[in-house]
Amino acid sequence: MLFDQITNNKRYLFWTLQAVGWSGWAFTFYLGVLFWGKVPSENYHWYLPLISAIGMCLTLGLRALYRSMWEMPIARRVFAIVLGSYTAGLLWMACRAAIFYEVFPEERKAYEEHGMAWYSYFDGGISAFWVMLVWSALYFGIKYYLQSQEEKERWLKAMNMAHQAQLKMLRYQLNPHFLFNTLNAISTLILDQNTTLANTMVTRLSRFLRYSLDNDPMQKVTVAQEMDALRLYLDIEKVRFEERLELHFDVEASAETALMPSLLLQPLVENSIKYAIAQAINGGAIAISARAFGGDLLLSVADDGPGLDLRNGRLPKGGGVGLANCRERLKEIYGEHQSFRLSTTEPHGLTINIRIPLEREAKAP
Template sequence: MTDRIDDAVKRGFAPSEEAPEGLADARRSRFSTKAGGRSANDRSGNGFLADSALSDDMDLRPRNFVQRRLPDLGIALKSILGFWLLYLALITLRAVVLDFPDFWAMLARRGAVVLIGAALTFLVYLALRPLAASTLNRKAIVAGILCLPASIAFSAFNYYVFYIFAPLDAAEWDASMKDLTPLEMALQNIVESALSWYFIFAAWASLYVAMSYAKELRAADRRAAAFAREAQEAQLRALRYQINPHFLFNTLNSLSALILSQRIEKAERMIMTLSTFFRTTLSADPTADIALEEEIKLQRLYLDIEQVRFPDRLKVEVDVPEHLAGVRVPVLLLQPIVENAIKYGVARSRGAVTVRISAYEEAGRLHLKVKDNGEVPPPHSCDDCGGTGVGLKNVCERLIARYGVQAGCFHGPDPEGGYTVHVIMPVIRND
């Protein structure tokens, strides 16, 4: 019989057994920041600060200079190109509709003017880049100031192309200031045109600042969502890995008592059940969903172990309809609730206590209830949830974070006696 126990222990806790992926990786890397690197537990001189331990996977230096300095380059180029191509199309359409003379020669010059306008707009973008981390109001004010010299420069170039550099008949036809000297006419034309062009550049600047700010908001939303997912996954992993130490200690004490009293077969069954429980909970993906029947099996394993501690006091009832067996639920959702029922309902009672797990479907929602008819726990004791470090409060928050307003969690003294925890969530089945 002793050989059977040894064999059971080996099968349950054998060192050669394949460890969970995260644990195996941690053993191989010894918690180093680099594969095959040194550990924080190494001797002095061989730790993180030696040999540039953070120079590979955790190198914080940017690998793309342009991406670091010009993160909104794509937005700027697309907006500039679209803006000035639209302007070229509109003035060309205007020339066609009004039948301006020298159409093709003027079109070539309009194209040159548009290129200069795009170049000046790009310079405004470059001048705005140092303000990437500034507030929206400051960006808008600086953009408005930068558009003024850009509009003056563009107006001067536009005047030079159409009125100074080989003037065309169309330019002569458009001129209305022949009584002024050439310098006066140039200055007046440039100033008046600059006011009109200013609003063109300001329109682009407003578009760019708005698009850039919208991109920053989207990036912030993605970061916030990523942090929320990481926090939720960390909470789920805590639920799996932070095994109740009192449960483990009490189980080992019960196992020791069984061995001392020569109840070897019962001790062997308890070892196998404990091994299966730990192996299942540690190998399950904490962020995944499992079938309700699998979740119930996990709770039965736990309750089988507790029944060894309380053979005369703990009674278990499970009422789960067959059509709900395949409904998907978060893994180990019921574990802290059942532990709470054992700690406060069974352990504190002198008589027999029944822990009942039931499920039913109503209005497209899955209702799960864990009820015990033991002594009612004192106020606020459920926040402890049996020492798991998660608590009923976090279980409820986990449901709400996962399903939103479609989920809920209620718990309190039952009118019929004892304590009841009621969990509601959407009914999700595999397609």
């Protein structure tokens, strides 16, 4: 929780890196002093934190400088980085020398015994410059990285919103002919004073539309739920076509709890009704099946209508909006981990086979 708060908040991240970075410098410097055999006095543990704090304050000035010239041309930024780092380095070394020789006279005596004069501390201005330059490079590197991550996150959000919009557009593209034909059939029943059946159709239509609108196209439903909605839709069509519409459902028990996109099969069945049932004098049959096989869920919708002029099992141009939308939905949701194939039903008709990854509903703990 604390790590997420630090990484997601720029202010927390900056001060955390400042504290860690300057503490690391102080510790490294201390180890270097020990390595060269210059054992520090008991007061040395105050000196390193103090000069580290001064260095941190100077980098805050650099930060303000860099933020003010962030939109400047690259050449001016590079010049400001080099000049600012060198100036900060000299100021840092001047503070270090003043503190070292005035506040810690015992340390001054010890260093003079090793042949180090006060002015030699300014020779360390170059090393201090490199420390500030490294800090500047890290500042710009981290800032550019965070900026690129924010841009990437914005791009991903935009892509996700476009992805959801595409899915919703495909999902809610209900055929207006279905509503028109259903309402026309209800009107005919009312004129024939068959109010009981008309009321039944209105109730079924209301339940079907509520199901289609209440289910988020980004969410999946079980095969059993999808088949119930499909039966609700077909019950409405059954009133129109009566005995001319023959239905066959074959859903394996192992496939009933599998997940699939909501109302995926409805436009396929609607396509079969439009081309195989409505245009045939004697009507026809539609068979719907679902089964689990290995790691896949296999779905199919078959009719015994005139079929389509298939080319390599693919939908020819102008072969139906419902089929094209179904294929696009599958691509949007599953990418390459799906297949949508068309074939001929023997002796005539159209069979649509769909393969998607087998997913199960997560059980509540």
